[in-house]
Amino acid sequence: MTSPKQLLRNLKSLSGPFLSFDVKQLPENPGELFLRWLNLAIENGVKEPHAMTLSTIDAEGCPDARVLILKNVVGDKFYFASSSESRKGQQLKRNPKASLTFYWPILGRQIRLRGTVEDLGDEAGAADFKERSVEARAVALMGNQSQELENEEELEYSLARQRERIKRTPEITTLNWRLYAMNVWEAEFWQGDIHRKHTRIQYYWVDGQWKHRRLWP
Numbered sequence: 066m067t068s069p070k071q072l073l074r075n076l077k078s079l080s081g082p083f084l085s086f087d088v089k090q091l092p093e094n095p096g097e098l099f100l101r102w103l104n105l106a107i108e109n110g111v112k113e114p115h116a117m118t119l120s121t122i123d124a125e126g127c128p129d130a131r132v133l134i135l136k137n138v139v140g141d142k143f144y145f146a147s148s149s150e151s152r153k154g155q156q157l158k159r160n161p162k163a164s165l166t167f168y169w170p171i172l173g174r175q176i177r178l179r180g181t182v183e184d185l186g187d188e189a190g191a192a193d194f195k196e197r198s199v200e201a202r203a204v205a206l207m208g209n210q211s212q213e214l215e216n217e218e219e220l221e222y223s224l225a226r227q228r229e230r231i232k233r234t235p236e237i238t239t240l241n242w243r244l245y246a247m248n249v250w251e252a253e254f255w256q257g258d259i260h261r262k263h264t265r266i267q268y269y270w271v272d273g274q275w276k277h278r279r280l281w282p
């Protein structure tokens with residue numbers, strides 16, 4: 066049997082071919098470069114390019130991470146939505162510093178963002194909630210995200226109840242569902258190279274403005 070080490074060694078990574086990354090044509094801020102890259106990702110058929118890893122810090126200072134969907138980008142604010150009662154919601158309440166990471170394999174591109182997350186308030190949360198599908202609203206209405214689930218029946222029962230509530234009161238919302246924005250203060254755009262001569266551009270916020278520099282691979 067193939068050992069895990071051999072199994073992993075046999076896998077290819079960064080095999081390309083990749084798009085070029087012209088570092089002489091950089092916009093002034095990372096939000097703009099992100100949107101350029103996002104458009105290219107969509108044009109090139111990257112699956113779920115809006116799926117990103119949100120990393121947070123727990124009360125003991127230990128990192129935690131999970132995948133979320135990017136909801137919007139406005140300037141250098143990156144939006145996502147979740148339950149304030151979830152583990153991440155609790156962690157963000159305690160420590161709003163976080164990071165977001167994207168990886169688009171067929172382009173060999175990684176984007177790393179660091180920043181401070183703000184909860185955008187009741188109205189913004191409710192507006193995002195209303196845009197969700199019935200199923201997604203029913204799940205959010207249950208409100209126990211990240212709590213222990215004792216059995217499947219309990220979940221089915223709770224979901225059926227929430228679907229019923231939505232049918233009776235279509236405009237129903239929950240304060241648990243929050244829209245968050247991460248205000249970015251550091252961003253890195255990484256273009257992989259098949260010969261491992263990767264191109265890295267880091268933006269950093271200093272003295273009230275964005276600067277950028279190239280990093281060693």
Ligand SMILES: Cc1cc2nc3c(=O)[nH]c(=O)nc-3n(C[C@H](O)[C@H](O)[C@H](O)COP(=O)(O)O)c2cc1C
Pocket residue numbers: 113116129130131132133134135145146147148151152153154210211
């Ligand atoms: C592709 C993908 C998209 C997801 N999108 C969201 C999302 O937008 N919001 C959310 O709360 N959870 C989303 N999840 C589930 C989270 O990864 C996570 O399991 C959940 O939010 C609980 O995380 P927590 O226990 O750290 O709070 C998504 C998972 C995947 C794989």
